[in-house]
Amino acid sequence: MTADSHPTTGPIPNHGHDHAHCIADALMRADALCAERGARLTALRRQVLELVWTSHKPRGAYAILEDLSQREGKATAPLTVYRALEFLVEQGLVHRLESLNAYIGCAAPGAVHSGQFLVCETCGNAAEIDDPRIRAAIGTIAAERGFQVSRPTVEVRGTCTDCQEKTP
Amino acid sequence: MTADSHPTTGPIPNHGHDHAHCIADALMRADALCAERGARLTALRRQVLELVWTSHKPRGAYAILEDLSQREGKATAPLTVYRALEFLVEQGLVHRLESLNAYIGCAAPGAVHSGQFLVCETCGNAAEIDDPRIRAAIGTIAAERGFQVSRPTVEVRGTCTDCQEKTP
DNA sequence: TTCGGCGATGTTATAAGATAACGCCATGAC
DNA sequence: GTCATGGCGTTATCTTATAACATCGCCGAA
Numbered sequence: 337m338t339a340d341s342h343p344t345t346g347p348i349p350n351h352g353h354d355h356a357h358c359i360a361d362a363l364m365r366a367d368a369l370c371a372e373r374g375a376r377l378t379a380l381r382r383q384v385l386e387l388v389w390t391s392h393k394p395r396g397a398y399a400i401l402e403d404l405s406q407r408e409g410k411a412t413a414p415l416t417v418y419r420a421l422e423f424l425v426e427q428g429l430v431h432r433l434e435s436l437n438a439y440i441g442c443a444a445p446g447a448v449h450s451g452q453f454l455v456c457e458t459c460g461n462a463a464e465i466d467d468p469r470i471r472a473a474i475g476t477i478a479a480e481r482g483f484q485v486s487r488p489t490v491e492v493r494g495t496c497t498d499c500q501e502k503t504p
Numbered sequence: 505m506t507a508d509s510h511p512t513t514g515p516i517p518n519h520g521h522d523h524a525h526c527i528a529d530a531l532m533r534a535d536a537l538c539a540e541r542g543a544r545l546t547a548l549r550r551q552v553l554e555l556v557w558t559s560h561k562p563r564g565a566y567a568i569l570e571d572l573s574q575r576e577g578k579a580t581a582p583l584t585v586y587r588a589l590e591f592l593v594e595q596g597l598v599h600r601l602e603s604l605n606a607y608i609g610c611a612a613p614g615a616v617h618s619g620q621f622l623v624c625e626t627c628g629n630a631a632e633i634d635d636p637r638i639r640a641a642i643g644t645i646a647a648e649r650g651f652q653v654s655r656p657t658v659e660v661r662g663t664c665t666d667c668q669e670k671t672p
Numbered sequence: 673t674t675c676g677g678c679g680a681t682g683t684t685a686t687a688a689g690a691t692a693a694c695g696c697c698a699t700g701a702c
Numbered sequence: 703g704t705c706a707t708g709g710c711g712t713t714a715t716c717t718t719a720t721a722a723c724a725t726c727g728c729c730g731a732a
Contacts, residue, residue, distance in 0.1 A: 378680070398717065413683065418719065423680095434603035435657050437689095437718060454651045467645045473637035474660055481633075482665040483622050489603050491657045492642055497650040544699095546709070566688065581712065586690065591709095605689060605718095 349392050349461070351498070359389045362441050366429050369446050375427055383407070384420035385441070388430050393460040394438035397421060433462060435491045440464070450474075452490040458499035517560050517629070519666065527557045530609050534597050537614055543595055551575070552588035553609070556598050561628040562606035565589060601630060603659045608632070618642075620658040626667035 349358075366385055370377040377385075387400045401417045421439055424430035429445045432438070433453060440453075440462055449466040456462070470490055478485045517526075534553055538545040545553075555568045569585045589607055592598035597613045600606070601621060608621075608630055617634040624630070638658055646653045 376680080380681075396718075413681095414719070415683090415721090416681070419681080434659065454646065454649065456651075457654065463649075465645060465649075467641060469641040469644065470638065473635060473641045474658070476637065477633060477635045478622065478660065478662065481622065481631075482668070483624075483660070483662055484668055485660055485662040486625065487661040489657070489659045489661065490642070491602065492646060492651070492653055493655040493657070494646065494651055494653040500650070500652055544709080548710075564689075581710095582690070583692090583712085584710070587710075 349463075355391070358392075358441075359386060362389050362429075362445075365445055366427075369429070370427065373427070375423075380416070381420045381423055384417060385424055385429060388421075388424070388439050389441040392440070392462065394433045394436050394440040394455070394462050396436075396438050400439070431464065433491060434489055435493065436462075450488045450490070452488075452492075454492050454494065454496070456496035456499055457493050458495055458503070461496060463496075517631075523559070526560075526609075527554060530557050530597075530613075533613055534595075537597070538595065541595070543591075548584070549588045549591055552585060553592055553597060556589075556592070556607050557609040560608070560630065562601045562604050562608040562623070562630050564604075564606045568607070599632065601659060602657055603661070604630075618656045618658070620656075620660075622660050622662065622664070624664035624667055625661050626663055626671070629664060631664075 349355075363382065363386060366377055366382070369375075383404065384400060387403045388395060390403070397414065397417050400421075401412060401414055404417060405412045421430060421432075425432055425439075427445070429442055430439050431442055431451050431453075433440060433455065436455070443464040444466070447466075449464075450471055452465045452467060452470055454463045454465060471488070474485065474488050474490075477483075517523075531550065531554060534545055534550070537543075551572065552568060555571045556563060558571070565582065565585050568589075569580060569582055572585060573580045589598060589600075593600055593607075595613070597610055598607050599610050599619050599621075601608060601623065604623070611632040612634070615634075617632075618639055620633045620635060620638055622631045622633060639656070642653065642656050642658075645651075
C-alpha cells in the first residue's frame, strides 16, 4: 500500500481504491520481511495473510476459516487458522483488534508502532494510525506512575467521514 | 474509594489497602447514582456489582457467574449475569476490558471519563486512569481526520510498580 | 544417504465467552 | 383491580479460542 493508493479520505481507504494493489503489496512486504528475519512464511500462513487482507474491515478468525476451507475444498480446523494468525501477529504483519475479536492486516509492518485504530461502527472499516501524541501521552503517564508498558492498545470506535456524509 | 484509601502506589491499589472499604464505597455510590437517575439497582444487579468489586482485577463473566451461583445455592444462567453486567456498564458503574473479555468496577462513576486502563500482566490488577492528555490526543487526531468518536478504548498492558520491584 | 530433531500442520475434543427466543412474574401507574 | 413495563428464569445455541496428541516434512549433521 503506497502512500497514493489511498489518496484523499485520510485514514480509511476510499471505497474505490485499488484493493488488489493493497493485497499484492502486503504479500510482497511480508515475503521480504520474513526472508530478512528467517521467519517461515509458509503457503498456509501466506494464504491466511491474504484472507486477512480481503478488505480493510477486521475479520474474525472463523470468517477466515470459512474462506480457507472453501479454497482448500475441505474443512479446516480452527486451530490451523489461529496458529497462522498467531505467527502473523508475532511478526507484526497482522494486528488483533481486541474490542472486536478480529484481525486486520498491518499497514506498516516492519516499522515500530503501537497499534492504534479508528474503527467505524457503521461501515466496519478500521484504519490504523500511529500518532506520536497518543504514544507520547501513554508513555508519559506510564512513566509518571512507574508503570512499565509492554503493549498499548488504542481502539477508537466512532464514525468515519464517509459514513457521516451518508447519514447526516 | 476515597483519595486516601490508596495512599502511595499511584494507580494500582496497595496490596494492604482496605478493600472492604472499596466495596462498600462502590455500592454506596451506586445506590446514590441509581436513585438519582431513577435506574433500578435491583438486588441481583447490586450483588453482581459487589462481585465485580471482589478485587481490583478484572473478572470474567463466568467467574462472577460461579460466585453468584454459589451464593444463591443454585445454578444461575450466564444470561442473568450478562444482563446485570450490561445494566452496570450502561450506568457507568462497571467497565468492560476489551482485551481481557473481563469486567471491572469503575473508580469514578458519575464523572465523565473515557475508560483508560493500565493492566498489569503479572499480578492481573488493572488501574483506571483518565488522563486528559490521552483524551486530548485522541480527540485531536480524530478531529484532524474527520472521525467522529463515540467510544475510545485505551488499555495499556505492562507491569505495575509492585511487580517490577518483586522481579527486577 | 540416512538419521535425528524441530518446527509446521492435522485431528479431535473441549473450554470460555456471549446471545437469541420465549414466557412468567413483580412492580408501579392509572 | 387491571394493565403495561421491565426484570428475571429457562433452554438452546452461537462465536471465539485452546488443549492434547499424532504426524509430516524440511534441514543439518554424521
